[in-house]
Amino acid sequence: MHEAGITRTIIDTAVEAVEEEGGTRINQIDVTVGELTDFVDDALQFAFEAMKADTIASDAVLVISRLPARSRCVMPECTTEFEHGRFDIECPKCGNPFNELVQGRELRIDRIDFD
């Protein structure tokens, strides 16, 4: 839905970081997207293609890695960490449904390759 705004931020942040290093051309931007966010890869790519023109990222590729959701069981005698989808988030070991999310909602720029 707001992939356009997010993509703008990705490009602006990358351009700023690279220019600070004296770079003039961005080749690749690696981002990580958690499975529990509502960001869709295709929509991000589409927005990236549209917005990168006329910037030093005009020839860059956007590489998206997705991180699965992980939670930790809050029962002190258990504390199992496990991967899960959006539904049925209960501890596979003890069945406790109250867990603490440790991964899955991130949206992060990891690496920028530039000249």
Place this chain on the structure above:
Amino acid sequence: MEIDLGKSILGRNEELARENRRLFDSAGVFVLDVLASPGAGKTSTILATIAALRDRYRIAVVEGDIASKVDAEKVRAHGIPAVQINTGGACHLESDMVRRAVDTLDLGELDLVILENVGNLVCPTEFDLGQHARVMILSVPEGHDKPYKYPNIFQIAEVVILNKVDTMPMFDFDEADFRDVMRRLNPAAPIFPMAATKGEGVEKWATWLAARIEGVRAR
């Protein structure tokens, strides 16, 4: 060459949200973010909450809408301060908008600030505003299967209101199924059935909210 950035893309908003939360905490003001589809009953629930709590707490409302100020006017008609944010096309509130709005209020004279987010079940989940709690309102006519379609918003909410329960006879809303999927998505969230415009079920919700307000005031 390479830069290892490791930077959250929502970082700026998250920073401002933390600042907002510090500001609210130090003023002892509880901030509630209200999420729902357009027309689910956000404004009606806010008015019912005001009616239930205005004798005990000093309340103000921040209205987020893409355009217009009709919701803020509805709140002001009840003698409650309301600030209208027109997001100018943005489909969700962000922390800087909330900050500009609350800066026009006297936080020292308030106990509760209610934020009516833009009617949208997708974007608001990604934007922390510095609120203390988020309430998700589902209305009966929208159907009991909404959480299957928009799981994220039902997952990040701390509490859920099932509104327009007076219309149950007109719709095939399966409350047992709704509660079942909520147990799977977000078992810690209490669910309060309500008919906001009829004042039905408001008491229990107001009791829950009052306990949370006391928690922030006690700090």
